[in-house]
Amino acid sequence: xxxxxxxxxxxxxxxxxxxxxxxxFGIVATRxxxxxxxxxxxxxxxxxxxxxxxxxxxGSGHLYGxxxxxxxxxxxxxxxxxxxxxxxxxxxRREIDQALNIPVTLTIALALAVFAYFLGxxxxxxxxxxxxxxxxxxxxxxxxxxxxTLTVRREALPLLIGILAMExxxxxxxxxxxxxxxxxxxxxxxxxxxxIVFIMGVLVRAVQQHVGxxxxxxxxxxxxxxxxxxxxxxxxx
Amino acid sequence: xxxxFILALPVVAALLxxxxxxxxxxxxxxxxxxxxxxxxVARLAWSVVGGTPPLRLGEPGWSQWFVADGLSVLILLLIAxxxxxAAIYSVGYMAHGNLQARKLRLYYANYNFFVFSMxxxxxxxxxxxxxxxxxxxxxxxxxxxxxxxxxEALEAAWKYVVLSLMGAGVALLGFLLLFAAMQAGGGGVYxxxxxxxxxxxMPPILLQTAFLLILIGLGTKVGLVPMHTWLPDAHxxxxxxxxxxLSGVETTAILYVILRLFPVMQAVPQAHVETWALVLGLLxxxxxxxxxxxxxxxxxxxxxxxxxxxxxxxxxxxxxxSAADYGAMQQIVNHSVTKSFCFFAAxxxxxxxxxxxxxxxxxxxxxxxxxxxxxxxxxxxxxGAPPLAVFLSEFAILKAALAQGQYLATALLALFxxxxxxxxxxxxxxxxxxxxxxxxxxxxxxxxxxxxxxLPFSCGLALILAAVPVLVLGVYVPEPLHRLLTxxxxxxxx
Numbered sequence: 001x002x003x004x005x006x007x008x009x010x011x012x013x014x015x016x017x018x019x020x021x022x023x024x025f026g027i028v029a030t031r032x033x034x035x036x037x038x039x040x041x042x043x044x045x046x047x048x049x050x051x052x053x054x055x056x057x058x059g060s061g062h063l064y065g066x067x068x069x070x071x072x073x074x075x076x077x078x079x080x081x082x083x084x085x086x087x088x089x090x091x092x093r094r095e096i097d098q099a100l101n102i103p104v105t106l107t108i109a110l111a112l113a114v115f116a117y118f119l120g121x122x123x124x125x126x127x128x129x130x131x132x133x134x135x136x137x138x139x140x141x142x143x144x145x146x147x148x149t150l151t152v153r154r155e156a157l158p159l160l161i162g163i164l165a166m167e168x169x170x171x172x173x174x175x176x177x178x179x180x181x182x183x184x185x186x187x188x189x190x191x192x193x194x195x196i197v198f199i200m201g202v203l204v205r206a207v208q209q210h211v212g213x214x215x216x217x218x219x220x221x222x223x224x225x226x227x228x229x230x231x232x233x234x235x236x237x
Numbered sequence: 238x239x240x241x242f243i244l245a246l247p248v249v250a251a252l253l254x255x256x257x258x259x260x261x262x263x264x265x266x267x268x269x270x271x272x273x274x275x276x277x278v279a280r281l282a283w284s285v286v287g288g289t290p291p292l293r294l295g296e297p298g299w300s301q302w303f304v305a306d307g308l309s310v311l312i313l314l315l316i317a318x319x320x321x322x323a324a325i326y327s328v329g330y331m332a333h334g335n336l337q338a339r340k341l342r343l344y345y346a347n348y349n350f351f352v353f354s355m356x357x358x359x360x361x362x363x364x365x366x367x368x369x370x371x372x373x374x375x376x377x378x379x380x381x382x383x384x385x386x387x388x389e390a391l392e393a394a395w396k397y398v399v400l401s402l403m404g405a406g407v408a409l410l411g412f413l414l415l416f417a418a419m420q421a422g423g424g425g426v427y428x429x430x431x432x433x434x435x436x437x438x439m440p441p442i443l444l445q446t447a448f449l450l451i452l453i454g455l456g457t458k459v460g461l462v463p464m465h466t467w468l469p470d471a472h473x474x475x476x477x478x479x480x481x482x483l484s485g486v487e488t489t490a491i492l493y494v495i496l497r498l499f500p501v502m503q504a505v506p507q508a509h510v511e512t513w514a515l516v517l518g519l520l521x522x523x524x525x526x527x528x529x530x531x532x533x534x535x536x537x538x539x540x541x542x543x544x545x546x547x548x549x550x551x552x553x554x555x556x557x558x559s560a561a562d563y564g565a566m567q568q569i570v571n572h573s574v575t576k577s578f579c580f581f582a583a584x585x586x587x588x589x590x591x592x593x594x595x596x597x598x599x600x601x602x603x604x605x606x607x608x609x610x611x612x613x614x615x616x617x618x619x620x621g622a623p624p625l626a627v628f629l630s631e632f633a634i635l636k637a638a639l640a641q642g643q644y645l646a647t648a649l650l651a652l653f654x655x656x657x658x659x660x661x662x663x664x665x666x667x668x669x670x671x672x673x674x675x676x677x678x679x680x681x682x683x684x685x686x687x688x689x690x691x692l693p694f695s696c697g698l699a700l701i702l703a704a705v706p707v708l709v710l711g712v713y714v715p716e717p718l719h720r721l722l723t724x725x726x727x728x729x730x731x
Contacts (some may be wrong), residue, residue: 076659140410143407150399167406177413200398202380203380203394205365210388222389
C-alpha cells in the first residue's frame with residue numbers, strides 16, 4: 001500500500017470520526033424522538049465505516065467483520081426490534097421540557113468533548129505509535145456524550161439510544177486500540193446490544209400500559225421521604 | 238466437564254419451564270435444577286480445596302476460557318446455595334398471589350436465566366466475556382424487578398436498567414483499554430491469570446485508567462456510594478426471592494470482577510488502588526449507615542444494608558493485609574447467607590401484613606410469630622450481633638485493621654457499623670414488638686382480617702435452611718471452608 005493511499009485512508013477515517021462526534025452532539029440535543037433514532041443509525045454507519053477504513057489501512061480482516069456486524073445489527077435489527085417491542089408512541093414523542101435547555105446542554109457537551117480529548121490523547125499515545133488516530137479521544141467523547149444524554153433526557157427512546165451511543169463510543173475507541181479482540185466476543189457484544197433493545201422495549205411497553213406515559217425519566221416516586229410516607233397517615237404523627 | 242454442566246443446567250431448566258405442563262412443573266424443574274447445580278458446584282469446590290483443580294488453566298483450547306480457583310469457586314458456591322434456597326422459597330411465595338400460569342412461567346424462565354448469567358461470572362476467565370455476562374445479569378433480572386407491574390416496580394426496574402447499563406458502558410471502555418494495555422505490553426492470553434503475568438510490562442497509564450473505569454462502571458452495579466441510587470429501589474420492589482438473589486449474590490458476583498483486578502494492579506504501586514478501595518468502601522458504609530436510620534420501608538432497610546456490607550468488604554480489601562483479605566472473604570460468605578435470609582424474612586412479613594411500610598406494622602410477633610421471629614433473627618444477624626455469622630467476620634476485619642495500624646479507618650468502620658446496628662434494630666424492633674398507638678382505622682384492621690392461612694410450607698423450609706449457615710458460621714468455620722477462604726484470599730495478591 002502506497003504512502004498516499006495510507007494518507008487518504010487516515011483522512012477518511014478522521015472524517016468518519018469527526019462526523020461521529022457530531023452525531024453524538026445531535027443525539028443529546030434533538031428533541032424529536034424519531035430524529036434521535038435516525039442520528040443513532042447514522043452514527044452506527046459511521047462506526048462501521050471507520051472500522052472498515054481501519055481494516056483496509058492495517059489489512060485486518062477482523063475489522064471488516066466488526067464493520068459487517070455493526071452494519072447489520074444496529075441500522076437494521078435495532079429499529080426492527082424496537083418496532084416489535086415498544087409502543088408506537090415512543091417515536092412520535094417530542095420533548096418540550098428537557099432537564100436543561102438546549103444551549104446549556106450543548107455547552108456542557110462541548111466541555112465533555114474537550115475533556116475527552118485531554119483524556120484520550122495520552123491513552124492513545126501510551127498504547128503505541130500506530131494508535132494516534134482520532135478514534136480514542138472521539139470514542140471517549142462519544143461515551144461521555146451518551147452518558148450525558150442519559151442524564152438530561154426524559155423520554156424512553158432517547159434514553160435507550162443514549163445507552164447504545166455509549167456502547168458505540170466505547171467501540172469506536174476499541175476498534176483502534178483493541179484490534180485483535182476475538183471475533184466471537186464482538187459478536188457476543190453485538191447480540192448483547194440487541195438484548196438491551198428488546199428488554200428495554202418490553203419495559204417501556206409495560207410502563208406505558210400500567211402508568212400511561214413513555215416519559216420514563218419522570219417516574220420519581222421512590223425515595224426516602226416519598227410515596228411511602230404520604231400513603232399512610234401514621235408515618236408522620 | 239462439570240463447568241459445562243453447571244452452565245447448561247439452568248438454561249435447560251429455563252427452556253423446560255416454558256413447556257405448558259402446569260404450575261407445579263415450573264417450580265419443580267427450577268428447584269431440581271438449582272439443587273442439582275448445588276451438588277455439582279459443591280463437588281467442584283471439594284476437588285479445588287483438595288488441591289486437584291479440574292481444569293488446567295492457561296492451556297490452549299476450550300479450558301483457557303474458564304477459571305476454577307479458590308476465589309471463583311467460593312463465589313460459585315454462594316450463588317448456587319442462595320439460588321437453591323430462593324427457588325424453594327419461590328414455590329410458596331409465588332403461589333400466594335394466584336398468578337396466571339403465563340405470568341408465572343415468565344417468572345421461572347427469567348429466574349433460571351438470571352441464575353445462569355450469575356453462575357457464568359465466576360466461571361469465565363476472559364474479561365470481555367465476563368463483561369457480557371455482567372450485562373446479562375442486568376437484562377435477565379430487569380423483568381424480575383418489574384414483575385409486579387406496579388408504578389413503583391416499573392420505575393425501579395427502569396432506573397436499575399439505565400444506571401446499570403450506563404455503568405457497563407463505562408466498564409466496557411475499561412475492559413477494551415485493559416486489552417490494549419496487554420497488547421502494548423507484548424501480548425499474552427487475555428484472561429485473569431494472563432493479565433497478572435503481563436501486568437508488569439503494561440503501560441501504567443493504560444492500566445490505571447482501565448482500573449478506574451471498571452471500578453466506577455461495575456461499582457455502579459455493586460451499589461457503591463455515590464452510584465448506589467438505584468439499588469434500594471430495585472432491591473426492594475422485586476419479589477422477595479429475587480431480592481434475596483439480587484442483594485445476596487448478584488452484588489457479590491459483580492464485586493468479584495472488581496476484586497480480580499487487585500492482583501493485576503499490584504504491579505503498579507503508584508496507582509494506590511488500595512486507597513481507592515478503602516475510601517470508596519468507607520464512604521459506602523458511612524452513607525448507608527445514616528440512610529438506614531431514615532427508611533420507611535423494611536425491604537429498603539435491608540437494601541441499604543447491602544450497600545453497607547459491600548462497603549465493608551471493599552474497605553477490608555483496601556486495608557491491604559492478608560488477615561483483612563481473609564476477613565473480607567469471610568464477610569462475603571456471611572453477608573450472602575445472612576442477607577438472603579433477611580429477604581426471606583421480609584417476604585414472610587409482607588405475606589402477613591401486605592404492606593412494606595414500617596410505620597403501618599406494629600406488633601408483628603403477635604400476628605405471626607414465625608414471621609416476627611424470623612425478622613428479629615435476620616435483623617440481629619445482618620446487623621452483626623455476637624453469636625451469629627456476620628459478627629465473626631466483621632470482628633476479624635476490625636482486628637486486622639487494628640493490627641495494620643490503620644486506627645482512623647478502624648474507628649470509622651466500627652462507628653459506622655455501630656450506627657447501622659442501631660438503625661436496623663430500631664426499625665425491626667418497632668415492627669416486631671411495637672405497640673400500635675393509634676391503630677389506623679382502615680389499615681391495620683383490614684390487614685388483620687386479611688391475614689391468611691399462615692406461612693406457606695416451602696417458605697418456612699427455605700427460612701430454616703437459610704438460617705442454618707447463619708447459625709453455624711457464627712460459632713465455627715469448617716476446615717474445608719477455611720481452606721477455601723484462605724485460597725480465595727490468596728488470589729487477591731500476586
